[in-house]
Amino acid sequence: MFISVVIPTYNRKPILEKCLKALEKQQLNDDIISNYEIVLVDDGSTDGTLEWLQENKKNFPHVCAFSQDHLGPAAARNLGVTKAKGDIIIFIDSDLVVTETFLQCHANALVKGEKKLGSDRLFTYGAVINTCNFDHPTSEPYKITDFSAAYFATGNVAIARKWLEKAGLFDTGFQLYGWEDLELGVRLKELGLTLIKCPEAMGYHWHPPFNLSQIPNLIDKEIQRGRMGVLFYEKHPNFEVRLMIQMTLLHRILWGVLSLGGMLNERTLAPLLQWLINQGKPQLALEIARIFLNWYNVKGVYAAYQEKK
Known part of the structure; x- marks a missing residue:
């Protein structure tokens, strides 16, 4: 070959x-x-x-x-x-x-x-x-x-x-x-x-070690991913794709609860994330940041879906 x-x-x-x-x-x-x-x-x-x-x-x-x-x-x-x-x-x-x-x-x-x-x-x-x-x-x-x-x-x-x-x-x-x-x-x-x-x-x-300066770009990517997720769903309108792009009631509840309705966000979690980074644990800090990053993604996919309707 x-x-x-x-x-x-x-x-x-x-x-x-x-x-x-x-x-x-x-x-x-x-x-x-x-x-x-x-x-x-x-x-x-x-x-x-x-x-x-x-x-x-x-x-x-x-x-x-x-x-x-x-x-x-x-x-x-x-x-x-x-x-x-x-x-x-x-x-x-x-x-x-x-x-x-x-x-x-x-x-x-x-x-x-x-x-x-x-x-x-x-x-x-x-x-x-x-x-x-x-x-x-x-x-x-x-x-x-x-x-x-x-x-x-x-x-x-x-x-x-x-x-x-x-x-x-x-x-x-x-x-x-x-x-x-x-x-x-x-x-x-x-x-x-x-x-x-x-x-x-x-x-x-x-990828470079996680730091707080990356957060705006990561949030933007999650919003973009939400918009492209809607395009994905338009091409294949089935429940499997809805699960993949997090456009389900389960995902809205899950990330809404974990982020306390958005109260745990890039501003309120910044001190904890910076402390973890200072302790040499940037990967753990990134995993915690995914709480609000996924919430941005879920909100993004629903916002994009409403625009299409």
Whole structure:
């Protein structure tokens, strides 16, 4: 098989360098993988990503770089797929650092899964481990908060390109934050594709340690995710999607109660969050912040739904 790793990126040059270096160090079994390429799509970065890549292209022989205006990850991934040469597409994000056996683990799981199912209607989903360790991201252990029940998420997934083309690629109407990959997943599920978990294909998702200055951006993302959730529901108006986007009475009650009707918010919780950060526990602070972040998301999805009616 020939593998194309499709990566959209936007202003992530420091961690992108680690991402690409890790992909250049892959240990491959030639009996399964004939070759691979890294299809990088720059989504209108302003941090000099393309210039840096051009200056260092000799260090990244597998990279084929393309660019577009800032149209969002859905359009960037679609461009990547159309430019890719491989029969297998692996999607990762540009802030993901993988192990040296990453590609081989996905390939092995695809071959094994096809033999087990007697069908090629499948895709593999690797492990995504969140880390704040920029210097040594792959040293982070797996945590319970790293668990994902998503059916199709582009942080670490391998799939035959023919199924992407048959499903219709990503809907570029999802121009704000969230849901474009899970919406494609609904269409792939309708085609009868089976999810094969592949925890051996490990990717370490780096993000800077949580601090209070990030909160406005995180709130904005939750509001955007609410708006895109309504678009998701318009395309697939069923209860399963309502659960996914948190547009149910249960979610309104749950996050309303946990946030005390919004009384526990970015202002009232700020002293506690800062104290935890000072104690060296930024991840715990972020998990507590999710109380009001989820409340913003629930309010956002209902507000967007009312606008549509």
